[in-house]
Amino acid sequence: MTLNLCIGLAQLNPVVGDLEGNSRQVLAAARQAATAGVQVLVAPELVLWGYPPRDLLLLPRLLRQQQQALDALAPALPDNIRVLMGVVTPLADGRDCPLYNSAALVGNGCWRMVAAKRLLPSYDVFDERRYFRAGRRPGLVEIPLAGQHLRLAVTICEDLWADPRHPRQPTYDCDPVAELIPLAPDVMVNLSASPFAVGKQALRRELAAAAAARLGCPVVYVNQVGGNDELVFDGNSFVVDPQGAVALQLPSTRPATRWVHLELPDGRLPRGRMAQPAGSPMVVTSPQEELWKVLVLGLGDYARKCGFRSAVLGLSGGVDSALVACVAAAALGSRRLRGLLMPSSFSSPGSVADARALAQLLGMATTTVPILPLMEAFAQALVPALGKDPDGVTAENLQSRIRGTLLMAMANQEGRLLLSTGNKSELAVGYCTLYGDMNGGLAVIGDLYKTDVYRLCRWLNSPMARQQRRAAGLPTRGPLIPEDILNKPPSAELHPNQKDSDILPDYDVLDPILKQLVEQHHTPDQLIATGEDPALVQHIWSLLRRAEFKRRQAPPALKVSGRAFGMGWRMPIATC
CATH class of the missing domain: 3.40.50.620 (HUPs)
Structure with missing residues (x-):
């Protein structure tokens, strides 16, 4: 029997720590989507908090505010829609890191946690192990729809990045997508808060397409949009079908709520179909x-x-x-x-x-x-x-x-x-x-x-x-x-x-060497081995190291590269 699903993507711009205001954004998106017949609306990772909340997660009053916000949101939603959204789940077992980075299903006047993030990044600008405990089991929730049950696999951001065919650093002990395969989901969703970096959009789509092929079902990827301190989230949410084709592409750098109709027949060989012209196809823009x-x-x-x-x-x-x-x-x-x-x-x-x-x-x-x-x-x-x-x-x-x-x-x-x-x-x-x-x-x-x-x-x-x-x-x-x-x-x-x-080399000479030292983690010896002038490399390396005390006192810089000077750069000032 074919299941017809209208699934929505709420690409939102939350303010970190404004749980009440962020909840209003979710409600407004849900009301807009419900008028179009959307049955399930997906919002980004930690959308109630804004990402990254950092040490705000240590404040008990904000955890209480989250409870209040969810208790108020659930009965305010339209009757015909459910919202899957990123929240924090407190754990009362007295162990370290007493929180899950999780997803809650909200609707029919109530809410419940349905999945916890499996892979917790602690590299570059991410420090999730400081606050969260990793989930232990795959996230799968069954949602009753028109007399049938939608089997919805739920992953959160980094959970998508462990595909062994696309090796990334760091390596992880589990592969959340692989663990979903025997559960035979109808659709997989990924709630994300993925900061912009040049070239990252194509990589996200590549990973999502690989997950869709492994699971034999569509993948819905919903990313946060907006700037939070030095991080900028570009949005660019999308839906891919099992063949990796983009069925829906949301705009870059602005909030948007869009939806797509999916036909999910027996055998889970679904076809993605756009709900309306407002769900624009993939748009390719220049890097500049x-x-x-x-x-x-x-x-x-x-x-x-x-x-x-x-x-x-x-x-x-x-x-x-x-x-x-x-x-x-x-x-x-x-x-x-x-x-x-x-x-x-x-x-x-x-x-x-x-x-x-x-x-x-x-x-x-x-x-x-x-x-x-x-x-x-x-x-x-x-x-x-x-x-x-x-x-x-x-x-x-x-x-x-x-x-x-x-x-x-x-x-x-x-x-x-x-x-x-x-x-x-x-x-x-x-x-x-x-x-x-x-x-x-x-x-x-x-x-x-x-x-x-x-x-x-x-x-x-x-x-x-x-x-x-x-x-x-x-x-x-x-x-x-x-x-x-x-x-x-x-x-x-x-x-x-x-x-x-x-006093400096020409920037055409200086910048490629800096990029290899700063962003690609190359050592001076590695650069010299490729044919770079030893004296030049050592001079630039010396300048880079000696300037650390200045960078520590610099204003925050908008991060657009794979490695920026800022919250993800943790070099000591006093070193040999």
């Missing part, structure tokens, strides 16, 4: 477009969830501040953005003109505060302590710290979020100044190498970015970032005729 959308989402959510309505940044006429200004204008609106120009006697006239040209294109307000009088006052004040005028790196860093102080003063006075404009290359080698250009509440491009910055800027200036520029309210005709900014040699302009290449 996806990166742009993630940065805009991450900045916008960071500001909104932290209570900021406006932002300020230093405009130097360089490529980094130009890109940050564009992202901020798209995320917050140019009227809520302010740029501070702080020229010194070493600033080129072109840099000031380029900064003003960019601000005019974006329609953002600027203020110019020359720092030469402050430089002279600092120098005069330091003479008694130093016995001479500050010079060399000391004088250069003073300029950066003067600028950082001015920016912080504006942020404090006007209640703005200060955006740091440093990139990953600079942060890696310490080419940045503590309490100066590192000041800020968020490093928007702190996980982009310098070469990535140029690549994204050139895409932003191209016709391929026109649709995203239009959607963000940015000008669509001609270059958005003046070509003079992109064509000039990178320079901090802290002494006459300074160029970054005076």
